[in-house]
Amino acid sequence: MRMSRRPFLPALAALTLLTLAPAAAMAKPEACLTSLEGFPTALAYDTKDEEVRANRSIRERWLGGYGEITCPGYVTLRAMTPGLNDRERSVFCLQFDRDSNTYTGFAEGKRDAYLHCARPSGAFCEKVNASTETAGKVAGAAGQVLSGVRAVENSTGAVVLSGTAGSVSAALSNLGATALATVTAPAALTAAAVTVVAVGGAVYVCSE
Known part of the structure; x- marks a missing residue:
């Protein structure tokens, strides 16, 4: 373990x-x-x-x-x-x-x-040092067509982006440099699959 x-x-x-x-x-x-x-x-x-x-x-x-x-x-x-x-x-x-x-x-x-x-699973989430503006940009990705990324908004208002580390990075790069920086969190550096959660004005990166 x-x-x-x-x-x-x-x-x-x-x-x-x-x-x-x-x-x-x-x-x-x-x-x-x-x-x-x-x-x-x-x-x-x-x-x-x-x-x-x-x-x-x-x-x-x-x-x-x-x-x-x-x-x-x-x-x-x-x-x-x-x-x-x-x-x-x-x-x-x-x-x-x-x-x-x-x-x-x-x-x-x-x-x-x-x-x-x-x-x-071996996955865990950590809150990344992202601004409310960045959280808003990530949340705004719901409903957009993002190649290789699944983007959904659930009943709590949380927006969840999931996919390979490469596809999520590419999707966030379209949202700006500050959004892209969220996947440079230590948890995501070597992960094959990444989930980014924008909720409550914060951003969490979840990976194994």
């Missing part, structure tokens, strides 16, 4: 503090434990949060998490995607390594009952 280049690890301590900080204002704060790349991470969530409830399947409520993980999958996904609202982050699913009982990242795709990716 590869667990050395995930983007959220450097901010692990800050992420934990940010997630725990609102706990005092919660109606019923519930402490829980998750695991990110093998690192136990303490989080907290509001037990009355309607979005958390809506994103917990009956299976997850009754059976709980895997191993020592007690956080609902949605709480972990929120911690990984702090810049998005609940509607926007619904385009992503959690990558989970069952052998090590740890989350290895998140990717674009369908979810199972635990919010894990229904089709697990």
Whole structure:
């Protein structure tokens, strides 16, 4: 298992503090434990949060998490995607390594009952340093005819471009240099297939 280049690890301590900080204002704060790349991470969530409830399947409520993980999958996904609202982050699913009982990242795709990716892969997503203008240009690619690239807009308003690294690069080059720069993210440099997600005024690059 590869667990050395995930983007959220450097901010692990800050992420934990940010997630725990609102706990005092919660109606019923519930402490829980998750695991990110093998690192136990303490989080907290509001037990009355309607979005958390809506994103917990009956299976997850009754059976709980895997191993020592007690956080609902949605709480972990929120911690990984702090810049998005609940509607926007619904385009992503959690990558989970069952052998090590740890989350290895998140990717674009369908979810199972635990919010894990229904089709697990080695892919993961990272937010790239792109402006709101760039995100708008990428989002504007939906509906355009892009050679070798599949461009769709889903119900959350996210625009997803997917194809080979070469075809996605060529498509983004037509949108300008700043858009093209998104595929120079470390995740995409050696990837055969790339998915670019524009959502919430941000750009994510997903690749294996």
